[in-house]
Amino acid sequence: MTSAFLSALGGRIAERWLAALALPGLLFLAAAGAATVLGHAHWSDVERLRDRVDTLSASPASHSAGTVVLVALGVLAGAAVTGAAAQVLGSGVELLWCAQPHGPVLRSVADRRLRRWRAADARFRTALVAAGRARIEGSDDADRLTGIAERRHAERDRIASVPPRHPFAMGDRLAVPAQRLWRANGLDLTAAWPHLWLLAADGTRGELQAARLRFTASARLCAWGAGYLVMGLWWWPAALAGVVAVASGVRRGHAAADAFAELTEALADLHVRDLAAALGVEHEGVDGRALGERLTRLLRKESGTA
Structure with missing residues (x-):
């Protein structure tokens, strides 16, 4: 029973490792290899890429089982390292998204968002007053002005639903x-x-x-x-x-x-x-x-x- 549990646990860990690290890392390494071979000048030259692959497969080292295994292990290790680096960088992005406005750069970004929100809020309040006055007066423009007020409200909420404090x-x-x-x-x-x-x-x-x-x-x-x-x-x-x-x-x-x-x-x-x-x-x-x-x-x- 213990061995079955450990096997199932190992399978789940391997599945998560492949999904989170290995597969995206392998895709990134493949793209990096294509970028190295093609560059800007030959960005769509599939023949050039095929020739490079054929050259590598025809080399004597590619017929050695030991070399193939070492290369495969190296590629998997590189994919895992690349995936781990992406996870670390992703944690940094997450911290940046939730950061407080400390430092001149983040404070400047937060202040800019607050100015945009206040301007959008002023436009919304102006449109809301105009729509309310039109409703009271029974104006034919009441529906149109109400629609404008709703759009101004949506524009404000796209910035933030309350006065923004974060960058x-x-x-x-x-x-x-x-x-x-x-x-x-x-x-x-x-x-x-x-x-x-x-x-x-x-x-x-x-x-x-x-x-x-x-x-x-x-x-x-x-x-x-x-x-x-x-x-x-x-x-x-x-x-x-x-x-x-x-x-x-x-x-x-x-x-x-x-x-x-x-x-x-x-x-x-x-x-x-x-x-x-x-x-x-x-x-x-x-x-x-x-x-x-x-x-x-x-x-x-x-x-x-x-």
Whole structure:
């Protein structure tokens, strides 16, 4: 039974290793080999690439089993190292997406996003007032002005749903649940989160973990895209693949951050009274803000908890 378990575990590990490291790494190494052989001048010369492969296969070393095994092991090792490097770079991308505005560069980016948001918010409020006045006056333009106000609202929300504080949209999106819960209910989500996590059902935790993994995978895809962009210095078709990968990674990152933030806020909304019951805090007939403040004082281990 133990050997069967270890075999199954080894199979899953090998499958994940192939999916996360080896296969993308092998694809990257193959593209790097093509870039070395073709370059910009012969970027689409398939015959040139075939001739190089035929030359290598005809060499005496290619007929030695030991040499073939060593080359295969070297290629697999190179693919694994490349994949590991992409994982490390992807972690850096993930940290950058969620970074606070420290340093002049990130602060400048955050300030620019805030200025854009304020300008979009002003346009939305102006359009909303115009639409409301038209509704009151019974103007024929009321529907058109309402549509303009809705578009202005969407334009503002594409930047951020609240005044942005982070250099990048993903950081703001992930911070929104904590801000909303604090403003609406006085609940410190950072202090409450471990307890809410333990109260959540397995299916809920699985959804949250899946969204978190998608966010990490999106950052890793951007890292691979950056590698292909660098490769584009020698073979320009690789740059096209890099642009597609980075754009897709950013888009998927936005979607994953939205999903994780929405699930986080929903979990807190649904289980805050369960948390109060588990901690022995009176919650029957208590309004949401008073309950949130009680829980925050308790979880922060502040004095005067009631």
